Amino acid sequence: MQIKEVIQHLETLAPTAYAEDFDNIGLLVGNALTTVTGILVTLDTLESVIDEAIQKNCNLIVSFHPIIFKGLKKFNGATYVERVVMKAIKHDIAIFAIHTALDNAFHGVNDMMCEQLGLMNRKILIPQSGTIKKLTTFAPTTEVEALRIKLFEAGAGSIGNYDHCSFSSEGTGTFKALENANPSIGEIGKIHYEKETQIQITFPIHKERKVLKALFDTHSYEEVAYEIITLQNSNQHIGMGMVGELPEPVEELDFLKHIKKTFKTGCVRHSELLGKPIKKVAVLGGSGSFAIKNAQNVGADLFITADLKYHQFYEAENKIVLADIGHYESEQYTKNLIVSYLQKKISNFAIILSDKNTNPIQYL
The missing domain is CATH 3.40.1390.30 (NIF3 (NGG1p interacting factor 3)-like)
Known part of the structure; x- marks a missing residue:
């Protein structure tokens, strides 16, 4: 290998x-x-x-x-x-x-932290945007199903917990093959009318090369009409940090001791305790001070990360408990x-x- x-x-x-x-x-x-x-x-x-x-x-x-x-x-x-x-x-x-x-991977650093803590119902804390693209293309109606299957096989059409997702609409396409063309349908110099189906299908950006290869290898036209645009939709399976829930609420001090033992850290620096049980927990391995507001916004009771500075502990604002367990410890x-x-x-x-x-x- x-x-x-x-x-x-x-x-x-x-x-x-x-x-x-x-x-x-x-x-x-x-x-x-x-x-x-x-x-x-x-x-x-x-x-x-x-x-x-x-x-x-x-x-x-x-x-x-x-x-x-x-x-x-x-x-x-x-x-x-x-x-x-x-x-x-x-x-x-x-x-x-x-x-x-x-x-940023769903089954990556932060998922591993959640696994160690036994967190359930895990979701990305800060989903990435701009990582989903949409392909629009047109094919003869008699060929569209074969093309759709090949695009699915290349990784297009997956949305969250669903796959084989696409949208189709039918219409009539027109074209005229010029002198040096080699058309698979129609004749040189004549306007051709073809019943076509428009396919719209999304795909993650890292699959673009495979999706385009599937399109060109499967499509019968000499010149394939297509368009790709980048969507601003958040990708719920790609992004920084993760949030999950404990099976049962745990008292703050007991949970901090659990964190210390689980991550084998010599010290857990934390903000002021709020006197309420911990149920929803956000994590972000490594330096995660930028995600304090995100952890608050998703309703986390406690946020585990590393490399917090003195004044950043004030950003808890009596809404969340911040726990700094150390950079190495969070990623170990x-x-x-x-x-x-x-x-x-x-x-x-x-x-x-x-x-x-x-x-x-x-x-x-």
């Missing part, structure tokens, strides 16, 4: 099309055509992780965080980033980063998720969970 095939599996879990614009994800080091000897999965790629990969004969590291985030202007080993990249290149070890693509189970997923997809070589604790923050 080549690295590119592993990447295809990871793209199915968390399409890179949904990563945030500021992020730097994908294959950061290495050649996609390299044959894989083993995969090491980690939260961060440090020198100790490269050494672990060498020891365990893994030439592909799948890392949650990207080791290269900003542009590098030189490689002389002056920083930990340069040293990691230099060592990886020297030992022919590729590095793939998944980061905010997995943050992510590598378990990736390993479990890849083990189900790939069985012919080792997929190893890194045993290195890459948390740079220590507690006394």
